Amino acid sequence: xxxxxxxxxxxxxxxxxxxxxxxxxxxxxxxxxxxxxxxxxxxxxxxxxxxxxxxxxxxxxxxxxxxxxxxxxxxxxxxxxxxxxxxxxxxxxxxxxxxxxxxxxxxxxxxxxxxxxxxxxxxxxxxxx
Amino acid sequence: xxxxxxxxxxxxxxxxxxxxxxxxxxxxxxxxxxxxxxxxxxxxxxxxxxxxxxxxxxxxxxxxxxxxxxxxxxxxxxxxxxxxxxxxxxxxxxxxxxxxxxxxxxxxxxxxxxxxxxxxxxxxxxxxxxxxxxxxxxxxxxxxxxxxxxxxxxxxxxxxxxxxxxxxxxxxxxxxxxxxxxxxxxxxxxxxxxxxxxxxxxxxxxxxxxxxxxxxxxxxxxxxxxxxxxxxxxxxxxxxxxxxxxxxxxxxxxxxxxxxxxxxxxxxxxxxxxxxxxxxxxxxxxxxxxxxxxxxxxxxxxxxxxxxxxxxxxxxxxxxxxxxxxxxxxxxxxxxxxxxxxxxxxxxxxxxxxxxxxxxxxxxxxxxxxxxxxxxxxxxxxxxxxxxxxxxxxxxxxxxxxxxxxxxxxxxxxxxxxxxxxxxxxxxxxxxx
Numbered sequence: 224x225x226x227x228x229x230x231x232x233x234x235x236x237x238x239x240x241x242x243x244x245x246x247x248x249x250x251x252x253x254x255x256x257x258x259x260x261x262x263x264x265x266x267x268x269x270x271x272x273x274x275x276x277x278x279x280x281x282x283x284x285x286x287x288x289x290x291x292x293x294x295x296x297x298x299x300x301x302x303x304x305x306x307x308x309x310x311x312x313x314x315x316x317x318x319x320x321x322x323x324x325x326x327x328x329x330x331x332x333x334x335x336x337x338x339x340x341x342x343x344x345x346x347x348x349x350x351x352x
Numbered sequence: 353x354x355x356x357x358x359x360x361x362x363x364x365x366x367x368x369x370x371x372x373x374x375x376x377x378x379x380x381x382x383x384x385x386x387x388x389x390x391x392x393x394x395x396x397x398x399x400x401x402x403x404x405x406x407x408x409x410x411x412x413x414x415x416x417x418x419x420x421x422x423x424x425x426x427x428x429x430x431x432x433x434x435x436x437x438x439x440x441x442x443x444x445x446x447x448x449x450x451x452x453x454x455x456x457x458x459x460x461x462x463x464x465x466x467x468x469x470x471x472x473x474x475x476x477x478x479x480x481x482x483x484x485x486x487x488x489x490x491x492x493x494x495x496x497x498x499x500x501x502x503x504x505x506x507x508x509x510x511x512x513x514x515x516x517x518x519x520x521x522x523x524x525x526x527x528x529x530x531x532x533x534x535x536x537x538x539x540x541x542x543x544x545x546x547x548x549x550x551x552x553x554x555x556x557x558x559x560x561x562x563x564x565x566x567x568x569x570x571x572x573x574x575x576x577x578x579x580x581x582x583x584x585x586x587x588x589x590x591x592x593x594x595x596x597x598x599x600x601x602x603x604x605x606x607x608x609x610x611x612x613x614x615x616x617x618x619x620x621x622x623x624x625x626x627x628x629x630x631x632x633x634x635x636x637x638x639x640x641x642x643x644x645x646x647x648x649x650x651x652x653x654x655x656x657x658x659x660x661x662x663x664x665x666x667x668x669x670x671x672x673x674x675x676x677x678x679x680x681x682x683x684x685x686x687x688x689x690x691x692x693x694x695x696x697x698x699x700x701x702x703x704x705x706x707x708x709x710x711x712x713x714x715x716x717x718x719x720x721x722x723x724x725x726x727x728x729x730x731x732x733x734x735x736x737x738x739x740x741x742x743x744x745x746x747x748x749x750x751x752x753x754x755x756x757x758x759x760x761x762x763x764x765x766x767x768x769x770x771x772x773x774x775x776x777x778x779x780x781x782x783x784x785x
Contacts, residue, residue: 262657263632263657265632283657287657287662288657288662288663288666
């Protein structure tokens with residue numbers, strides 16, 4: 224299971240990468256593995272304001288529907304349109320081409336409330352345990 | 353051990369054992385949560401009759417009904433319509449392979465049933481001019497209510513607008529559905545739509561029989577950023593432009609006209625179709641066609657992640673079945689009459705209704721209430737209260753229509769279909785007081 228050291232994580236299995244005040248958000252390798260083949264993602268509209276851990280979308284696999292939780296507060300600046308036709312990008316490349324949205328952060332301090340790679344690794348080990 | 357009743361197998365001892373097991377002194381205690389004023393106290397029934405006498409009693413009661421089958425001429429519509437039902441409909445739906453009201457619980461094992469559902473969806477799309485249809489809902493009114501809920505989900509708004517010419521029974525059902533999730537329902541006329549409204553629901557032809565100016569409704573709805581919901585009469589679609597052509601985002605219809613008798617108000621069939629963009633927000637079951645490992649065509653329930661067995665409280669609807677048997681009747685009906693047959697049926701309804709309207713309007717004191725084109729129903733303004741008119745007609749073996757005097761002064765809503773002969777229309781005109 225791939226967990227990248229430069230990202231921060233939620234207990235709901237989203238990741239965020241912050242660069243120049245913009246957070247790129249997706250779901251983790253562990254999450255896509257648990258969900259199985261992903262068939263649909265309901266993406267948030269640009270301009271939508273989110274608070275930390277608010278639901279911003281839904282993800283459907285062949286066996287379940289899950290809600291997506293925003294790791295950070297802020298305004299949606301872009302969502303990954305490529306997922307409309309190719310939701311399987313999330314399975315193939317959860318930390319790359321399978322990113323879901325970009326958010327302009329309202330409060331960079333919030334990042335400290337999220338799990339580090341090491342903490343997330345412990346967390347999923349316990350959850351799988 | 354004796355049983356007190358031939359068809360109720362539980363003995364007093366059985367009941368005692370069950371009550372003791374759950375720790376209740378008497379079965380009355382089980383009803384303690386129902387307020388006393390809602391309970392029937394002391395139902396006085398005559399002693400049970402032998403089967404033969406009971407049948408005689410029930411036949412005598414049924415004989416008091418005044419129904420078209422006993423020679424009454426019927427001009428009553430208002431949402432439930434008499435149309436000819438080809439014999440093949442009853443024959444096909446009565447086959448043991450099909451004769452169930454339910455979508456099977458292990459659906460893919462019943463390929464024949466799924467195929468008929470898929471065919472119904474395909475025909476509903478052709479009929480309404482929409483992209484996608486589901487396998488059917490309870491009836492027209494609840495299909496409309498589901499469409500309103502769907503419009504709220506799609507738009508993120510929480511006010512529903514119903515045009516004031518909608519069937520009032522449909523409006524009541526929408527209010528019932530809207531009360532749970534706390535959505536507001538407004539009945540609007542021209543220009544009553546605001547940017548808070550999720551949708552505008554338009555019945556076409558409307559409750560009074562008139563064709564709506566659908567293009568003006570389309571412009572108003574979309575200018576307000578609302579979805580346009582069409583409630584259609586499927587028989588009228590044999591000759592009128594389908595909702596998809598005039599910009600409806602969701603189209604619903606009462607499917608009873610398609611091969612199903614009016615019965616006593618149900619069970620009926622809700623038809624539901626929408627644009628492809630909104631597919632994921634659609635309620636109800638959807639059958640898809642696919643291929644198996646060997647490349648053969650097969651049918652499956654699809655997009656089930658919308659439904660409550662997967663999405664639970666966030667499902668698009670709590671409906672997890674379809675009106676399967678009535679849906680099959682509609683499928684067989686549409687296949688039997690075909691495109692040209694449906695057009696012909698619509699034309700006969702139109703011609704006979706217009707013939708009847710002309711004759712009635714020529715009677716002294718009678719007129720047609722609205723100056724608008726109509727299809728098979730029209731509102732007559734009577735020279736006296738419609739209740740009196742209807743009573744007089746009924747004495748002469750004619751069910752004259754629906755009293756709509758609450759909405760239109762001395763208004764009588766009259767429906768004429770291909771089931772009404774020229775002789776019946778003559779009798780109606782000659783008998784109107």
